[in-house]
Amino acid sequence: MSKRSFYIAAVLLLIMLYGCSSSGRNVLTGSRADYTLLLPEGWSECDALNPSADASAQNAAERTYMIVLCEDAEDFCENMTAQEFSELSEKSMLSRYAQAVISRTENGGYCCRCEVESVNVVFYVETFKCSDSFVQLVFWSSKSDYDDAYGQFVAIARSLTSK
Secondary structure (H helix, E strand, O other), X not given: OOHHHHHHHHHHHHHXXXXXXXXXXXXXXXXXXXXXEEEOOOOEEOOOOOOOOOEEEEEHXXXXXXXXXXXXXXXXXXXXXXXXXXXXXXXXXXXHOOOOEEEEOOOOXXXXXXXXXXXXXXXXXXXXXXXXXXXXXXXXXXXXXXXXXXXXXXXXXXXXXXX
8 A cells, every 4th residue: 555545544534533423423314304303422213112203212321212203284273383282292191191290391391200111201392393394302211310311302302403
């Protein structure tokens, strides 16, 4: 290998390593709605969480999960807001999980604390209106892991961009 070829290979390797290690993030792209989300280091796409989800991801090591649900806005009242759609979601959670307790967060989302298959779980849900769809980010973890996970949940939700 010539010096020039070695130099070019070394530069390309450095660029590749810098590009991979600088952010440690993956991009999750919607298939039904036009959005992207940045996943922090440790998170990866995981299609097995919910077959109805538009996208899903997990951080298996930290036992934290998320799914993205999309609904066509045209299926709801013409002037429905993301907040009103979120309120419908809250009612659905209350009817689905016995003993569920809902609380609003300072970020405009809500938490649902409940029991799922004998495990105490906390869901964190945020709703956005992206072009012609309502996009709902549903995060969850066990009750004991939630306080540590909340910051990552909010960061992922804040990374949402819609075209």
